[in-house]
Amino acid sequence: FAEKTDLQQLETQLNSYPFFGGRSVVCITDPVLLNPPQRESAKKGTPKRGKKVAPPRREDLPPQERLQQILSDVPDFGTAVIQTDKMDGRRPLTKFLKQNACYVACDPITAKYLPAWLQKEAARYGGRFTPEAVGAILEYVETADKEPPLLILKGEVEKISLFAGERKEWTEADVTALFAGLPEAGNFAMGKAVGAKSGRDLLLLLGDQRKRKVSPVLILAKLTAGLRNLVRVKEAAPLFPGPALAKKIGKSPFVVNMWKRDGAHYTAQQLTRALWELDRLTEDITLGRAGDVEQQYRRLEEILIVLCA
Template sequence: MIPVWKKIEEKQLSSIYLLYGTESFLIDETKQKLIQSVLTEEEMDFNFSVYDLEEVPVETAVEEAETLPFFGDKKLVFLHNPTFLTAERSKEKVEHNLKVLEAYIESPAPYTIMVFAAPYEKLDERKKLTKLLKKKAEVVEAKKLNDKEIKTWVRSQAAANGVQMDEEALEHFLMLAGTNLQLLASEIDKLSLYASEEKRITVDIVDKLTARSLEQDIFALVDRVVSGNIEAAFRIYYDLLKLNEEPIKILAVIANQFRLIYQTKELSRKGYGQQQIASFLKVHPFRVKLALRQTGNFSDEQLSSIIMMLADSDLQMKTSGMSKKLIVEMFLFRLQNLAN
């Protein structure tokens, strides 16, 4: 991913780009970099076109791409939702003349940059058009980043803001903020602004300024309980209530965390690695990494008991008149007794 962005920033541009994958932030970021690199603000009105291929035939976009720029030297043509590149049954309301598109890809206009934005996990590699695009286009696969890739991405975002992030600070940052790239980018901008004089983001800065995701707060809450620090666990719980998080939602996220710990422990015992577990469970690798840290704190019997306790608490919330806030508090005390 990074080399492609670097080429764009250095104006080493291709005539055709294929952006595909389910990480929408990476697709949007690449599109923004292309716009900033190719067009001035004045040229946007004349030389920037966007087509939704679920609504417009592809030959219309090709015709636009073949038309000379009205103002300036380059034009950008974005083609969204090219479902004809996938194995899915066609849902388009229009018919596409794909022969016209194939001919264009073989000999693209030198003054146009055509960008396919395909928000799909997979493309149909058997199709002639997919093979041709992968051969002729600059391909950006916007997949969910693994642990190593997300760290590289965070470092590059910080470096783009003119600061460095300490390794310990980076680990702490991901533990607190989670893995949503849109949120991470916003948090990095905030941290970078604060650290603009020292040019260095430390653990203290991360701890002071980073907004916690609910999942990461729950991870920390569970961690405090099993380490015997019940007071710290309750502080996190009451802070979540002050932020208007509903007790039933907090209990549901705690349940998700323990299910993940249980599943991760079982799969790890069977020889699965972190990346394999993440793929099998369809969760981000960093969440698996955090869950693996906690598996050693619980025996199989304890995890089974905790999951039963969570089911009982959920039932109480839905059927009894007891305070939902109190039900979560009772669960945390029971969890502490079981863990210790």
């Protein structure tokens, strides 16, 4: 039941014994049902003294109250699974579920807790990552989504275990060899080249992106985000020494130290100038002033050559 849930149909399905025995499972993900908008408080008239007020019919109850009644009387052969992005803890339904059901909050794993998660996944296959290998994965994650793509990483850990064979210590070389085909791998490699101030590698990778017909706008967005991180750390480092810097930036200490190391290859003026040029190129592309794709790539090459000179 994903949208416009018919509560009568839900109740019927939940209470219908399976034809071939076993269990009946109902999955409820309807966001409007589980997280309805706040209703305006309606004025209720005060009933006259001595006058009995008939209880509301079940059909007249608000949807969440009807759902709570249905869930309070689930047969032994039935199971209701509720999945939603969030639930308002102030609502009676949420309080009911916490008291009477298996209520599990699945908070996403952030990059801060990713090293421990990676080592736990590696231990399932009898292996362990070296600190450098964990660092390489964290660098990849920084070029990917805001939240680590755990499903992709889980599959890659299994691949690394097969790739390493009897070897139980997994290195940065193992990560690099297998991450080459992952989404964002090109940006991952370009980010590493920028951090190492390797102009040659950066231009080779940019040429590969051009052959793959990757939009310059996407490359610009990733490069700009990466350089801004270096600038943030370079500006904040003198004011926030040690662990306070990671807390200020809102990233794990490893990632902040990595940005600090990479930023040391550049002066603040070099980074600021490159950011200004990248922003200008992005604006020109958006307004149609940067010519065709080949001209856009040539301008991007010039910016990177000056940056890494």
